Amino acid sequence: xxxxxxxxxxxxxxxxxxxxxxxxxxxxxxxxxxxxxxxxxxxxxxxxxxxxxxxxxxxxxxxxxxxxxxxxxxxxxxxxxx
Numbered sequence: 001x002x003x004x005x006x007x008x009x010x011x012x013x014x015x016x017x018x019x020x021x022x023x024x025x026x027x028x029x030x031x032x033x034x035x036x037x038x039x040x041x042x043x044x045x046x047x048x049x050x051x052x053x054x055x056x057x058x059x060x061x062x063x064x065x066x067x068x069x070x071x072x073x074x075x076x077x078x079x080x081x082x
Contacts, residue, residue: 001026003053003081004074010052011070014045026071031064042067055080 004026012021015036030037037045046057057080066076 001071001074001078003077004071006052007049007074007077008070010048011045011073014048015041024070026069026074028070030069030073031067037067049077053077053081 008021008024011017011024011030015021015034017024017034017036031042042062046062049055050057055077061080065072067073
């Protein structure tokens with residue numbers, strides 16, 4: 001997955017996960033599993049993804065499945081960055 005490590009790094013930075021974030025992999029559940037990923041953090045993360053990857057993410061593009069796992073989030077970014 002092309003953007004997995006970049007998305008992971010951004011997620012660790014935005015959520016301030018520190019060293020514990022390094023254990024995340026493509027199958028790691030996000031929404032509902034990371035207490036740091038609340039509604040405000042999702043908004044902040046979307047803004048960071050927009051800025052870092054130069055993509056535009058509309059509210060209509062976002063669903064719970066986008067944030068199901070680190071892999072699903074990276075796949076979403078990869079699709080948008082095309």
